[in-house]
Amino acid sequence: MSSYPRLMPAEPRMFTAQVVRTERISPSFQRVTIASAELAEFDWRGLDHWFRLFFPLAPDAGFRLPAVEGRLWWKSYLAIPDEQRPHCSNYTVAGYRRLGDHAELDIDVVLHWHDDRLTGVAAWSVAARPGGPVAILDQGVLFDPPRDTTGYLLVADESGLPAIRGILRDLPPDAVGTAIIEVPASGDVTGVQAPDGVTVHWVPRDETGELVGARALRALEEVATPAASSYAFVVGESSLATQGRRTLHQAGLPKERITFSGFWKA
Ligand SMILES: Cc1cc2nc3c(=O)[nH]c(=O)nc-3n(C[C@H](O)[C@H](O)[C@H](O)COP(=O)(O)OP(=O)(O)OC[C@H]3O[C@@H](n4cnc5c(N)ncnc54)[C@H](O)[C@@H]3O)c2cc1C
Structure with a gap:
């Protein structure tokens, strides 16, 4: 942070x-x-x-x-x-x-x-x-995409849902990208205002007993490799933030194009 x-x-x-x-x-x-x-x-x-x-x-x-x-x-x-x-x-x-x-x-x-x-x-x-x-x-904002960003990748657990919802609402209307939002239950899935070009994947845990962030990380591994000109914002439980950043960096996204923050620690 x-x-x-x-x-x-x-x-x-x-x-x-x-x-x-x-x-x-x-x-x-x-x-x-x-x-x-x-x-x-x-x-x-x-x-x-x-x-x-x-x-x-x-x-x-x-x-x-x-x-x-x-x-x-x-x-x-x-x-x-x-x-x-x-x-x-x-x-x-x-x-x-x-x-x-x-x-x-x-x-x-x-x-x-x-x-x-x-x-x-x-x-x-x-x-x-x-x-x-x-x-x-x-405290201001963390979201800080480079000017030449061509696509967005947003990943969070429930603690980052308010942040991702605000970012999706305020992205330029022609923005493209993917948002992955893990929540405790299907009942937490709500409508979000987002540009048409941004696909929103909700991943509810629904009492599967999985660790917070595990489902979001799997979903992140399944999305297409980000273009090197993408910008990623990964927040939530501390392992989700650090492992999400590692996954994206290994997939070719430069570290300086990734904002990551552990919002809490399990
Ligand atoms: C920039 C930023 C923005 C944030 N925005 C939000 C927000 O809008 N809404 C929100 O709910 N949180 C948000 N968080 C996360 C929030 O600050 C933490 O969850 C914080 O630990 C809650 O404080 P607490 O005093 O209730 O719990 P703490 O005293 O910090 O922790 C008590 C226990 O609860 C556990 N715990 C804490 N948070 C969670 C959680 N989310 N799920 C499960 N267990 C948890 C801890 O591991 C600990 O065992 C944000 C964090 C950051 C850094």
Whole structure:
């Protein structure tokens, strides 16, 4: 992730907001919508625009945010006492709407259960109530195709679905390529807005017990060898990102034409 700082804002801005609503949009996704007047100034760039999400871990913990100086904020975050330090993890803008003097932003959170329990952001997303405080730190986009790109190859598991959906929506109408999207269940397959020339392959795991990313990698091996002038974007579980990159590089795609990022680690 940090190896692609080019499109990251030099002075990332922190925006505070409140939860407006939360709803289950498919078996494995909870959509949390947040809003505020400050968010109307968010410079949404579409594509896979992502941010650091902060929220208080307990209702009585208060909401202390790190100071942000240029791109530096982590030290200040760690300096917040444990019991007051907000949760922080990375999410993608799933939707953004300016509505007069305020704006709404959607966050599509993967629900992953461990020992039948939701933890972390997944637990927060389901329990969130209107008025709950949140903040987001703008991080810009990762998607960075070279100007001479002739075709696109997009690969992700469910954690990268919001990113791939945004990229497909914002690609030029004459773009050509392939998108491979692995999701936990067939019920997570939804319509996506994409250029006519981009084929979208959904690969649901559907309780096959396969490791996350295995199906997406198989689908990637089956697609035609990418032209050397293609650009690939491979994100999701860390092995999917690294093995996907290796597969593409062995198939002849130069490393500098592949953006890959481990979004989480199994
Ligand atoms: C640029 C970027 C954009 C991202 N956008 C999104 C997004 O829009 N929506 C989204 O849901 N995620 C997204 N992610 C992934 C998200 O940041 C991670 O899943 C993160 O670990 C969730 O934080 P957590 O605190 O809930 O879990 P953690 O505390 O990090 O992990 C707790 C446990 O959950 C497991 N875990 C974490 N994520 C998953 C998962 N997806 N599936 C199964 N097990 C998991 C971990 O292995 C660990 O065992 C993005 C990541 C990056 C880097």
